[in-house]
Amino acid sequence: MDTSLEILKRNRLSITEGRKKILELFLETDGALAHADIEKNTDAAFDRVTVYRTLQTFVEKGIVHQIPTTDNAVLYALCKHDCAQGHHHDNHVHFICSHCQKTICLDDVTVPIVKLPTGFTPTQSAMIVSGICNDCKKKATP
Amino acid sequence: MDTSLEILKRNRLSITEGRKKILELFLETDGALAHADIEKNTDAAFDRVTVYRTLQTFVEKGIVHQIPTTDNAVLYALCKHDCAQGHHHDNHVHFICSHCQKTICLDDVTVPIVKLPTGFTPTQSAMIVSGICNDCKKKATP
C-alpha cells in the first residue's frame, strides 16, 4: 500500500502538511470525497482555498479523479492505477449508494464501449450507477 | 410534436408564463441547458428563484432530467419519452462535445447494463461520453 509521502514524492510535489493530510484522508476512506467532506474531516485546519488548490493539483497530477454527479457537488476519488499527468484512465464504473450516499469506485468494472451515431468521436466515457451497495445490503439482510 | 401547453396540462401543472417560456426554450433547443443558459435566453424576465423552482418541478414531474457533469454545473434536458413522476427512464447516453461544449442526448443509444460485484444492486445508470460531435466534425472536414 502506498503512503501519502510516497505518492507525493513520486509525483514530484512539495511535501506539505495540507497535501499529506488530504491524501491520507483519501487513503483511509473507501469511497469518494466532496470538497465539503474534506473540510469537515480536517477540522478546518486548512483554508478553503488550500483545499481547492490541493484538489486541483491532485487532479492535474493524476492522483485523484473527478466523478460527475447531478447534485452540484463534484466528487473526488483516488486513482488506484497511476494516471499520467493530465491523462486519467479512470475508466471504471462509479457506484452511488442511494442508502448511505457513499460513492464507490468499482475498480474492476470497466465502462463498456458504446456504438455512437455516425459523426460522433468519443474520447472519454464515464458511467455512474446508483442503487444499494454491498455494505447496506448486508445490514438489511443479516 | 408536443407543445409546451400540452406538456404542462398532461402533467397537471398550472399554466404560467414562466413555465411556458422555459419549456419552449427546451423544446427549441437541441441539447441540454444549464440554469445559466435559461437565465440568459429569457432575458432575465424571471427571477432566478423561479427558474430554480421551475426546473425542480420539471424534474419531479419527469418533464426534464438532470445530466451529471464534472464541472459543477448540473445540466437539464427534455425527457423525450414521457417519464413517470419521480421515476425517470432517461437511460440513454449523453454526449458532451469538447469543442462546442454542447451536451446532446443520444436518444437511440441505450446505456449498457454492466455486471456489478456481488452485493451491489443497481437501480439506475447514467453514461456520459465526451468527444467531438457530428456538427463540429462536419465543420472540421468540409
Add this chain to the structure above:
DNA sequence: AATAAATTTGCAATATTGTTGCAAAACTTA
C-alpha cells in the same frame, strides 16, 4: 363572470461554493 381557494412568483435576506491577488510562511535546493 365573479369570487374563493390554491398555487406560484418575486423580493429580500442568507447560505454555500468557487476564484483571484498578494504578502507571509513553508519547503526545496545547493
Add this chain to the structure above:
DNA sequence: TAAGTTTTGCAACAATATTGCAAATTTATT
C-alpha cells in the same frame, strides 16, 4: 544555512443556491 522557489492563508469578491413571506396569478367553484 541561506537563497530561491513554491505553497499557504487572508481578504475581498463573484457566482450559485436556498428559504420565508407577502403579493400576484392561476384554478376551481358557484
